[in-house]
Amino acid sequence: MMTDRIRSFLETRRPEGPCLIVDLDVVRDNYMTFRNAMPDTRIFYAVKANPAPEILALLASLGSSFDTASVQEIEMALNAGASPDRISFGNTIKKERDIEKAFAYGIDLFAVDSVEEVQKVARAAPGARVFCRILTDGEGAEWPLSRKFGCVPAMAVDVLLHARDLGLKAYGISFHVGSQQTRMGAWRTALTEAADIFRTLAEQGIQLSMVNLGGGFPTRYVKDVPAVEAYAGTIRTALLEAFGNRLPETIIEPGRGMVGNAGVVKAEVVLISRKSEDDDKRWVFLDIGKFGGLAETMDESIRYPIRTARDGDAMEDCVIAGPTCDSADVLYEKTPYPLPLSLTVGDEIFIESCGAYTTTYASVAFNGFPPLASYVI
Numbered sequence: 001m002m003t004d005r006i007r008s009f010l011e012t013r014r015p016e017g018p019c020l021i022v023d024l025d026v027v028r029d030n031y032m033t034f035r036n037a038m039p040d041t042r043i044f045y046a047v048k049a050n051p052a053p054e055i056l057a058l059l060a061s062l063g064s065s066f067d068t069a070s071v072q073e074i075e076m077a078l079n080a081g082a083s084p085d086r087i088s089f090g091n092t093i094k095k096e097r098d099i100e101k102a103f104a105y106g107i108d109l110f111a112v113d114s115v116e117e118v119q120k121v122a123r124a125a126p127g128a129r130v131f132c133r134i135l136t137d138g139e140g141a142e143w144p145l146s147r148k149f150g151c152v153p154a155m156a157v158d159v160l161l162h163a164r165d166l167g168l169k170a171y172g173i174s175f176h177v178g179s180q181q182t183r184m185g186a187w188r189t190a191l192t193e194a195a196d197i198f199r200t201l202a203e204q205g206i207q208l209s210m211v212n213l214g215g216g217f218p219t220r221y222v223k224d225v226p227a228v229e230a231y232a233g234t235i236r237t238a239l240l241e242a243f244g245n246r247l248p249e250t251i252i253e254p255g256r257g258m259v260g261n262a263g264v265v266k267a268e269v270v271l272i273s274r275k276s277e278d279d280d281k282r283w284v285f286l287d288i289g290k291f292g293g294l295a296e297t298m299d300e301s302i303r304y305p306i307r308t309a310r311d312g313d314a315m316e317d318c319v320i321a322g323p324t325c326d327s328a329d330v331l332y333e334k335t336p337y338p339l340p341l342s343l344t345v346g347d348e349i350f351i352e353s354c355g356a357y358t359t360t361y362a363s364v365a366f367n368g369f370p371p372l373a374s375y376v377i
Helices: 004-013 024-037 053-062 071-079 096-104 115-124 153-165 186-202 228-243 256-262 295-300
Strands: 019-022 041-046 065-068 087-089 109-112 129-133 141-143 169-174 179-181 210-212 249-252 263-273 282-286 306-308 315-321 330-340 348-352 373-376
Touching (some): 024 041, 024 228, 024 256, 071 087, 109 115, 306 330
Parallel strands (some): 041 249
Antiparallel strands (some): 306 348
């Protein structure tokens, strides 16, 4: 969202080219909202959402833990002030030498979803804690995360039994209901499956301790989304239904929900044209596109709010595209986007709720365009 601090920064600094501006005050407010809504749950910020050093340092100072996907992200979290016991290696696809390096840093909490990954962890991080990720269908998510990560619950039992047999600590179960998940009941099914795994393993002498509830907490784009407090209440009820009074330790991994609404992208109109004399849709080309940080417009999954100084004028549906010489660099065409008829070349536009998954998705130099500039205020 466009905060007064972001607006003032743009008016005084006048940065050139497309850029992201993130307001740390919004990040701080989001963290406190999660903490107050789920006081018994540890927060592991998903570093991949936005690893800006200023964001990581703020969250570390507030007491956040960190979900990391690589050794590089582990190093970022450590440099931001997090101790190793506040970092998990949450990627289920890791090189053995990266596991070994993470373990040398003091990390002892690793995600797995296969016997093969367990074997790597056992060799490179003997005695470490592991949690097994189970599959979810992602129904209700605008950016589903099904299929690639996780295993079926029955296999999770075998994975954790194997972990115990290799000297690892079988610690818990994790799942991810899909990014930008607006179906609050999505957590209920996964928690029921997790509780079944807890009971099955208890019968075989393994007492699991933790459920990683994953991410999925949404940010507001063009549609309203439930408040964090509503998700917290639904999850609490589902936990009680699944586990009764013997509740496990829980953690969450918010990324988009932590930083999404804290950032605004400033961009510029490069060209407005039509494809024929009778074309009923203008094409509006911006100096940012899929390869400049807006990769989540793929299949028009994430629909960002777009503001201009001319929004009080008459509007018309447009196709919006990026600047690169790639035909895939079209943001919104299947569902055109209303923009002012008076919009013209050189006008600035402001794309809101861009704090997550923009700078990290931006290409290094596709077509020679530089990576998306970022300012954290």
